[in-house]
Amino acid sequence: MSRPASPAQAWSALREGNDRFVRGEMAHPSQGIERRAELSSAQAPFAVIFGCSDSRVAAEIIFDQGLGDVFVVRTAGHVLDTTVIGSIEYGVDVLGASLVVVLGHDSCGAVAAATTALTTGEVPSGFVRAIVDRVIPSIVSLTGSAGGPGLASVDAATLGHEHVRHTVHMLQSYSRSLADAVEAGRCAIVGLEYTLTDGRVRLTESIGDVVEEPPVAP
Template sequence: MPLRNVERTPAAVWEALKTGNQRFTEHRGDHPNQDGPRRQALREGQRPSAVVISCSDSRVPVEIIFDVGLGDLFVVRTAGEILDQAVFGSIEYAIEALEVPLVVVMGHESCGAVAATVAALDGGDIPGGYQRVLIEKVAPSILEARGLGKTTTEEFECHHVLATVNQILSRSPEIAERVESGEVGIVGLRYRLSDGLTETVITRNAD
């Protein structure tokens, strides 16, 4: 079923995304909502079913991973899926103006921002210019993970997703209130480059 025809509840949208990801991993994608009529319909406006905050990594094409099409997702991408004022504004716009019922935070296997941050914390070089901001933004989650006894790259990547979800809920009262009321759900994922699956790190009000 195309995502646009799914009931607009957090649980229903999340289930549809999981089903789409399963199709992607099994190489039997529907590739919905990618034709001429769909493009024409979108000229009148958009009504995506979820907002996805994802890493900018070229190996993580969000719409393909979930087997959805044009207008199905409102995607915000930054290296390391880091948050700033523009990202928060984009998420709140998706929830308040576009009425999306689900927020997805998606990190991934072999994340360069996480790897670079771990290396910098271990005494390696810190990039210059604006790239330094990436290290500064990711470092708190890596330090927190180490404080909890986590040591592997996979654990760091998963914890960075969890920390990002927690930041969204703690820094945006508007989003937190809607999640608390049950109007909106939030999901944290780690995409595995190796097999194409999205593994769940955390869910709130999406089950």
Template sequence: MRPSPEEALVKLLEGNRRFLAGEQSHPRANIEIRRQLTLGQEPLACILGCADSRVPPQLIFDQVIGDLFMVRVAGNVLDDVVIGSIEFAVAVLETPLVMVLGHQNCGAVRAAIEHKDKIGHLRNLTERIEPVFACCKDPNDPEEVAQINAKEVAKRLRLESLLATRIEAGQLKVVAAYYEMHHGTVQILSES
């Protein structure tokens, strides 16, 4: 049976506590788990997270292969492909939780703040973060920008009709969260 949106969030936060305590319960995926996953997937949550190699959601939430449907893009920004991927997780896989996971020391956020947009297609990325500056007390503070960015992305996702319908029916929760790399903790910033 699928967990409720609330149960899915509790399971992720419990996994983060195990991660912090060094008591991971899923150190490796065994052969039987991999065999089961060839029959299909029922992820506990969809995580929209940054592509940063220092922020591995399966580890920081102590989840095994198949538990998380991952959508990763630098700066956890939205475009039609990202939204389509999230809608796939929700509509096809019936995932009860979508988490937008921002993080400390985000390079994409720093690039937007420092206007490092002259490098190839980086401009396409930074221009999706820059509107968040208007919502910040200090638009030069990368940690504030990363947190506000996660909240704004979650807010926008909640307005997508497919997601909004499921939120209203109690079948889905969309949360914004922030990973503090120094401590390993995940803080919930906003919930639907």
């Protein structure tokens, strides 16, 4: 199978893989002995997938990809820090990936915890709080203030959508190298949202030339 070379081709390959996953007709590509041997000296993934660590959202599985196809970075709640951004830049600048995916999902515990923290003041203990603190800016932007009845009235799907959208734009604004790659047409950044019940991803945000269908509103 040839390696997708452009952002649009990379998105098409991921979308087709997800379609196979949804239908239960996975091809399980790039998983044989020959592929393993081919990759022993180098890798050239066509996409970077930055997703939530949720055990139900395993990137290679839901996109039906194999060894060497995607460079995966995961944190709880797909929250960003400098090492995460550096890892994503490595995937694009060093390994040559032409697409960066921010992969969110419904029923995200990190988004729910951030909402609880803002509306009730209850925060988790230990370093889990650091995850919640990094989700809060995404959902506060919906109401323009921390807490209050305005945020409590926003449904969970909208909060999750806003967190994905906010993360996509944070990547572009925080990383000069990613912004330059997008401007040059070498890369694009997209936000995808995964539905746990049916296994389908949908495109909800994009920066760069990948859109073959309009993004879907939440």
